[in-house]
Amino acid sequence: MEKNVNLSVGEAQARVMRHVPLGSVEDIPLERSLGRVLAEDARANRDLPPRDVSAMDGFAVRSADAACAGAVLTVIEDIRASDRPRSTVVDSQCARIMTGAPLPSGADAVIRVEDTRMLSGERVEILVPVKAGDDVRRRGEAMKTGDVVLEAGTKITPGVVGVLAAVKRTRVSVRRCPRVAVLSSGDELEALDAPFDPERIPESNGHALMAQVRTLGIEPAYLGIARDDPDDLADHLRRGLAHDVLLVSGGSSVGVHDHVRPALEALGVTLHFWCVEMKPGHPVALGTYGEHLVFALPGNPVSSMVCFEQFVGPALRAFMGHARPFRRAVAASLAREIKHRPGRTEFVRVTLRREADGRLIAASTGAQSSGNLCSMAQADALLIVPPQCAGLPSGAAVRVLPLDGAGFDAVSEFMEHTA
Amino acid sequence: MEKNVNLSVGEAQARVMRHVPLGSVEDIPLERSLGRVLAEDARANRDLPPRDVSAMDGFAVRSADAACAGAVLTVIEDIRASDRPRSTVVDSQCARIMTGAPLPSGADAVIRVEDTRMLSGERVEILVPVKAGDDVRRRGEAMKTGDVVLEAGTKITPGVVGVLAAVKRTRVSVRRCPRVAVLSSGDELEALDAPFDPERIPESNGHALMAQVRTLGIEPAYLGIARDDPDDLADHLRRGLAHDVLLVSGGSSVGVHDHVRPALEALGVTLHFWCVEMKPGHPVALGTYGEHLVFALPGNPVSSMVCFEQFVGPALRAFMGHARPFRRAVAASLAREIKHRPGRTEFVRVTLRREADGRLIAASTGAQSSGNLCSMAQADALLIVPPQCAGLPSGAAVRVLPLDGAGFDAVSEFMEHTA
Numbered sequence: 070m071e072k073n074v075n076l077s078v079g080e081a082q083a084r085v086m087r088h089v090p091l092g093s094v095e096d097i098p099l100e101r102s103l104g105r106v107l108a109e110d111a112r113a114n115r116d117l118p119p120r121d122v123s124a125m126d127g128f129a130v131r132s133a134d135a136a137c138a139g140a141v142l143t144v145i146e147d148i149r150a151s152d153r154p155r156s157t158v159v160d161s162q163c164a165r166i167m168t169g170a171p172l173p174s175g176a177d178a179v180i181r182v183e184d185t186r187m188l189s190g191e192r193v194e195i196l197v198p199v200k201a202g203d204d205v206r207r208r209g210e211a212m213k214t215g216d217v218v219l220e221a222g223t224k225i226t227p228g229v230v231g232v233l234a235a236v237k238r239t240r241v242s243v244r245r246c247p248r249v250a251v252l253s254s255g256d257e258l259e260a261l262d263a264p265f266d267p268e269r270i271p272e273s274n275g276h277a278l279m280a281q282v283r284t285l286g287i288e289p290a291y292l293g294i295a296r297d298d299p300d301d302l303a304d305h306l307r308r309g310l311a312h313d314v315l316l317v318s319g320g321s322s323v324g325v326h327d328h329v330r331p332a333l334e335a336l337g338v339t340l341h342f343w344c345v346e347m348k349p350g351h352p353v354a355l356g357t358y359g360e361h362l363v364f365a366l367p368g369n370p371v372s373s374m375v376c377f378e379q380f381v382g383p384a385l386r387a388f389m390g391h392a393r394p395f396r397r398a399v400a401a402s403l404a405r406e407i408k409h410r411p412g413r414t415e416f417v418r419v420t421l422r423r424e425a426d427g428r429l430i431a432a433s434t435g436a437q438s439s440g441n442l443c444s445m446a447q448a449d450a451l452l453i454v455p456p457q458c459a460g461l462p463s464g465a466a467v468r469v470l471p472l473d474g475a476g477f478d479a480v481s482e483f484m485e486h487t488a
Numbered sequence: 489m490e491k492n493v494n495l496s497v498g499e500a501q502a503r504v505m506r507h508v509p510l511g512s513v514e515d516i517p518l519e520r521s522l523g524r525v526l527a528e529d530a531r532a533n534r535d536l537p538p539r540d541v542s543a544m545d546g547f548a549v550r551s552a553d554a555a556c557a558g559a560v561l562t563v564i565e566d567i568r569a570s571d572r573p574r575s576t577v578v579d580s581q582c583a584r585i586m587t588g589a590p591l592p593s594g595a596d597a598v599i600r601v602e603d604t605r606m607l608s609g610e611r612v613e614i615l616v617p618v619k620a621g622d623d624v625r626r627r628g629e630a631m632k633t634g635d636v637v638l639e640a641g642t643k644i645t646p647g648v649v650g651v652l653a654a655v656k657r658t659r660v661s662v663r664r665c666p667r668v669a670v671l672s673s674g675d676e677l678e679a680l681d682a683p684f685d686p687e688r689i690p691e692s693n694g695h696a697l698m699a700q701v702r703t704l705g706i707e708p709a710y711l712g713i714a715r716d717d718p719d720d721l722a723d724h725l726r727r728g729l730a731h732d733v734l735l736v737s738g739g740s741s742v743g744v745h746d747h748v749r750p751a752l753e754a755l756g757v758t759l760h761f762w763c764v765e766m767k768p769g770h771p772v773a774l775g776t777y778g779e780h781l782v783f784a785l786p787g788n789p790v791s792s793m794v795c796f797e798q799f800v801g802p803a804l805r806a807f808m809g810h811a812r813p814f815r816r817a818v819a820a821s822l823a824r825e826i827k828h829r830p831g832r833t834e835f836v837r838v839t840l841r842r843e844a845d846g847r848l849i850a851a852s853t854g855a856q857s858s859g860n861l862c863s864m865a866q867a868d869a870l871l872i873v874p875p876q877c878a879g880l881p882s883g884a885a886v887r888v889l890p891l892d893g894a895g896f897d898a899v900s901e902f903m904e905h906t907a
Contacts, residue, residue, distance in 0.1 A: 082900050119687055151674065169787065210855075230695050232861050234696065267534055269538070271536075277647065284522065400846055440543070441629070445650065473645055474645050481497075
């Protein structure tokens with residue numbers, strides 16, 4: 070198993086994905102479905118629009134009457150969205166029509182109100198030639214009865230909620246969320262609610278990891294701190310293994326696997342790797358216990374968060390049925406030189422700012438010590454330094470993995486251009 | 489007020505931002521603070537690390553004894569993270585030390601275990617020269633007592649939760665969320681729980697808008713459907729105006745402002761614009777009622793979602809104290825030509841896919857009718873066609889505004905490179 074020592078980030082991610090089970094299906098109310106993944110196709114149960122309707126406010130016309138500018142038509146009716154037309158449009162007649170209102174029989178096109186001029190006696194002059202079908206939305210254009218409008222596997226975004234409401238789904242079948250437990254370990258750790266002791270290290274890993282879990286819409290179970298005692302650790306791990314996914318991080322910097330790895334193996338967990346060629350995050354392990362997953366994460370707060378980003382988040386998303394579990398890298402330019410010793414993939418915490426020409430500029434948050442949690446709090450993204458890289462000069466084209474909330478700016482694209 | 493007719497997206501956004509109040513401050517539990525904005529600075533209440541500690545597993549040495557490869561030192565003690573060192577390291581002595589463990593007195597550097605060789609009799613050979621300070625994390629390096637570790641205005645991400653836990657904040661002061669009401673209007677609308685009527689239009693706008701509100705962590709109040717009756721509409725609007733922000737969208741396509749604008753004005757709402765040079769979304773209005781905001785959104789489902797993205801989301805984020813309320817545009821290449829008549833800013837629904845070279849390719853989801861809600865469900869982003877543009881050729885460099893969940897891929901950056 071010594072080959073594990075050289076496992077790349079990509080190889081480790083592939084191993085994780087091989088062991089992630091797909092969550093079972095559950096039925097939940099539409100209003101709680103955001104961020105989940107559809108477990109079945111959704112079909113249209115009606116035609117939308119239910120008949121040919123106007124796409125604009127204007128006049129419903131026979132295109133033959135309005136083919137030339139200068140034609141004059143007589144308005145015979147006003148039709149609103151909730152109306153049923155009463156008349157048929159014949160020679161040189163038209164109907165005033167609102168957006169979304171049904172086309173009267175006889176009419177085959179709409180001319181927009183701004184392309185007409187009202188004359189006396191409910192007559193209207195056509196200023197722009199009209200062709201059949203202009204500004205008409207056809208019955209069933211948006212959806213036809215029986216059509217699959219959303220496929221199983223679709224992530225439920227606000228737009229998808231809109232479509233589900235349009236097909237009258239008050240409840241939807243989705244993949245369930247994994248039950249996730251978070252455990253920290255180490256005698257040196259001080260619980261968040263424990264009295265202050267200047268010699269100890271506050272337990273922050275577990276809280277940061279729980280927040281990462283919550284970004285996926287999953288409410289984790291917190292198992293607290295396991296002490297450096299084999300029985301206490303085994304008890305905590307056993308409780309954790311009852312969950313679909315257990316995240317266990319070491320104390321601030323204890324050689325976590327020294328304790329956790331043998332304890333997991335003694336409980337019957339199969340380990341698939343315990344070390345990845347990355348920095349921070351070198352000592353990270355994946356185990357399975359039946360269909361349950363265990364991630365043993367490094368004790369350093371930044372390392373455990375970076376490992377979550379690379380391995381745990383994708384696993385949780387895959388469990389939930391997401392077809393796209395991995396964050397997409399974006400291109401940026403490097404603000405200042407980064408030194409790097411070839412060997413491991415490095416994740417450098419960076420802030421992102423946008424230049425006037427639209428380029429993203431990535432700047433290191435400063436000291437990249439894996440104990441420096443503040444650097445993670447300041448970061449917009451993780452800059453990827455490939456393992457073979459011998460350093461990146463200022464201005465280098467780089468790839469960065471945005472963190473949550475990085476995709477926002479103080480001014481909008483449009484305000485900049487008008488400033 | 490006819491100048492309103494030519495309001496650009498940027499000008500309208502600037503008007504929105506001028507009228508958004510800043511939410512008041514509330515105290516909430518740390519575990520519910522994700523996505524909120526800190527209302528006060530957070531300071532360190534201890535030094536971290538609490539003393540000089542080792543950054544690696546290795547040996548704590550006096551650098552003077554280990555300045556040359558080949559030096560041999562005697563191991564006098566083993567120090568773990570939770571230990572207090574008992575001895576002082578003197579001439580040619582060293583201590584075995586774990587990551588995070590305190591440095592014994594006398595020692596001023598650490599040599600990594602992989603840079604040493606064990607000899608008999610608890611002696612260790614130095615293979616790599618050591619300098620003072622090597623692999624030592626200094627007391628207070630991560631944070632010093634009294635330092636501001638997070639400034640007021642910081643968005644609470646998982647990394648920030650970690651820092652807050654590290655400074656033992658079980659409760660945090662944040663800006664409150666706005667209370668948001670969602671109202672739809674139109675006789676042609678069929679409520680989600682109403683019996684099926686093939687002649688009517690299912691109410692989807694309100695549900696899609698509520699989902700957009702929920703992406704910000706805000707649970708909106710749903711006020712249902714106001715009918716095209718002045719009293720019913722006024723009743724509903726009055727209930728809506730009791731909230732910090734009211735979103736009212738027309739029926740599927742009724743000329744919404746014809747009803748809603750005068751009804752709002754009759755209730756004492758001041759309108760600041762009612763029309764923006766954009767497509768979809770031309771008829772969108774901003775009103776204020778004391779400190780409360782009203783957005784009258786178009787009746788078409790896509791239009792109302794696009795207007796939410798440009799105006800409502802930024803307003804809600806600004807209320808919550810976010811310094812970066814606007815989505816950041818990213819660069820992409822256009823897959824296929826887009827036709828455009830100069831005049832309005834157009835938002836084209838696109839999917840994004842990543843080329844092997846890292847470029848994002850944006851492809852229209854097809855029919856861009858504002859009634860085609862499915863196009864919004866399929867979209868990863870909104871492509872911006874500037875108002876003066878006369879069309880975009882295939883391959884054009886474009887800017888796109890990613891929608892929620894767009895930043896994910898089926899394979900990771902790293903799996904691609906190892907495939």
